[in-house]
Amino acid sequence: MKYQFEVIPSKCIGCRTCELACAFAHAQNQKPGKSRIYPLAYAPDKYVPVTCLQCDDAACVKSCMFNALRRNEETGAVELDKERCVKCGACVAACPFGCALIDDVHDEIVKCDLCGGSPACAAFCPTKALVYKRV
């Protein structure tokens, strides 16, 4: 893997800019998509942006019977091939971190794709709690 996406919860202030950036980065037909990143409060005023960990031995990839989830070796992201996806929901149920989900607006399964190599969330994070870097 050439790149790594790093989440630094201690820097997260729960501003939810990443969520907005993600939704707009994945807009279709002038409609923002469902965010693939969730800044959640684990304690009062303490946040962690939960998003796909791009697991090495990913449950979502294993659960897909149609081979619609594959790793992009370049960016390190597990990407969803929309042409192959049947929307059966196996990955949604199988992901232990809850990071594959259903976008009701666009009627599709969504998960973090690291924006194809330039993640919008990291670009917009004001505190640099999200970092995408070469390793």
Place this chain on the structure above:
Amino acid sequence: MRIDSIAKLSQWRQECQAKLAAQKRKVLVCLGPGCLAGGSDEILEEFKRIVAEKKLADISVEAVKKTGCHGFCARGPLVVIEPEGIFYSKVKKANVAEIVETTLEKGKLVEKLLYTDPRTDKTYTDYKEIPFYARQERISLRNVGQIDPDEIGEYVARGGYAALAKVLTEMKPQDVIDAVSQSGLRGRGGGGFPTGRKWATCAREESDIRYVLCNGDEGDPGAFMDRCIMEGDPHSVLEGMIICAYAVGSREGYVYVREEYPLAVINMQKAIDAAHECGLLGANILASGFSYDIKISRGGGAFVCGESSALMRSVAGEVGEPRAKYIRSVVKGLHDKPTVLNNVETYATVPVIMEKGADWFRSIGTEKSTGTKAFSLAGKVRNTGLIEVPMGISLREIIFDIGGGIPDGREFKAVQTGGPSGGCLPADKLDLPVDFDTLTRAGSMMGSGGMIIMDDRTCAVDVARYFLNFLVEESCGKCVPCREGLYQLHKLCVKICEGKATENDLALMERLSKVIQTASLCGLGQSGPNPFVSTVQYFRDEYLAHIRDKKCPAGVCRELITYTINDKCTGCLACIKVCPVDAITGEKKKLHVIDQEACTRCGSCYAVCNFDAVDIV
């Protein structure tokens, strides 16, 4: 008895021939489909019973034999007495005692059972002289009607398995393919693809397994050639398949027979078992080192399973649906292995070609369509039955000389060749030579060999409607043009028959037909509109009469005709009695009248009237 050498086969043949020669007199009872329906099985039993009882000098019970279809179905049940070839037609069980007494005991003829040609009033004794038989040349049907299909010995006595012996000992696989190619043999199932080229392609393919299949799924209405071969001479099919398997290097194969042919299944199975027992099928055939085995695969009787890719899926146990063939089945067929699929008649022809040579076969027929072709004559023709004629013979010769012309004093209107997806050819095409290419050019096709003859009381639109209905029923339903297109084409055709259509509908049908022909997935769909396309090509006036004048010139389409009674009516009351809706009124010896409001145009009055007093307008 296991035949494990060529010498043993020759010896066995001599024994079989001697055994047959010892039977001075033979009674051959036709057990073909037509005669069987006429009760010929009972006739056979009756012969056996009486012959056993009488203990005649010249004939034993074994010499009373059942045979496959003799061909002249219109005159069945048929009984032939050999060696004279005395031909008794329309035999009833009650006639058997008389035949035994008069012919077998006294050597005289039962005149009333002999065949008289209604056109010449000439009576024939020997069947070989009857015009129906005299004009034929039988290759694939050589043994059908001549031998007991259950007796492998009779097949062997008539030269059976000699071709196989020759092939296995004297020829290399490539020699066989070359001989078939040189013979010009083309697929008898309808496509007319050169058989030699098919075999060569299969043999060329790199593969550990190859299959040789036989298509016995004859599904065209009115066609029964393959059935008669499988029922009447199953060994010729097996021999052809074994030769093919040797040529292409196959070790196993299937005969695909439709479930509606129970006797064909039984006879083919018996033949397979007998050939197995003699070492002519299975491992190490004739001790040549070559092995090939055949199993029967029974089809559920779907028309589409006659299509090669659907057939192969059905053999493999899948749903019988065609697949798109950008890779041909000869390369990737059954279980995705190279597969030769030929029709029953093609295989039955192969042994003769091997024996007599490619040049001999080429000398029969035309340049591009060599050899002979079997046809089944059905419909409005005197001599319905099974025939085999040299390619290039004219339709007129088949229908009028062999078929005996149109009965009941009616006029010939059209002949449908090639089954439901073939086409109808009118009277001015009667002199066309029957070969693959000419029929295709004329808008029909050779097909598997069904010929349905129609007289002037047949409505072209109604014929199209009938066959479209058949194809709608038999479409597998996989692809849209065939499933929805033929459905709508049939609906529109019904609309014409009912007098509700406009000329726009006719134009729509023609446009739709073109799309179905180009866009359908398999051959069945692509040829699906043919019943309409060929009738509208030759009988457009009739279509327009239905549309513009709301008339059915042939007097068939119910909504467009009326039945009236003319002054030939004698007042016999017959029609009144038969009318199911009491639409006819009248008194004895007075002119009857049909109430047009009540009449359902069922035609019962027309059928029952003995005085030509019912007119159809």
Place this chain on the structure above:
Amino acid sequence: MVHITINGKVVKAAEGEMLLTVLKREGIDIPALCHHEAIEPTGNCRLCMVEISRAEWEGWKKHVTSCLYPVEDGLIVNTHTPEVIEIRKTIIDLQLANCPDSDVIQKMAEEYGIYKTSYETVPEGDNCIMCYACTRICEVLGKSAISAVMRGHKKVIAPPFGEEPPDCIGCLACAQICPTNVIPWTDTDSTRTIWKKTFDLITCTSCGKAVITKDFAEYLMAQRQIPKEYFETCDECKRMATARKMGEIVTKAQEAAL
């Protein structure tokens, strides 16, 4: 690598690739109802037909379904000839008669300028276009719980004998892939019914929201070795749990630093 000519433009393609894939990549609008990347092409809908020829065919051409036609070097493809358009229009027209209430078909018909079918509306039309996408996707799962039965115009997609399909796991792949959305199913809080078979849904142990059917979860556990506990909570609760877990780690780290 092979070179083919599409509407006059030379295009590179991988050997053995299906023509439709190449056409789509080139951004050419080809309608296709039975095509889906997750299933093998079968060529049922016939909408993706194009005209092909080769220089050496000397003007001879034929029409093929591009979804099933492997590209080969030197192929000349024309995607919008009058004949091709006529085929597509006729097929859509026929489908419109068969599926008068399908908005997918209606929309497609409008794109081709058909507002009313030229044919008689099929009385028993049920909006199913018989594309086999559902049976094919079920086959991919190794289940084949449903198949096309009967033939011709009477053909329907059904479970064996029209009864509850024993092999169905309630995954909804068939309903989801259906291009005309005609496979109905209903969910309650804890059950799902499809093909007349009712399944128990696994409900989230913390919030009670339905996850997937028990049968589907068991299937994924057996086929793909997904641990059972992954299916016990819903995605939302799993995210929350992840946040807490990460929070714990952060807190611990911060405490250790102090």
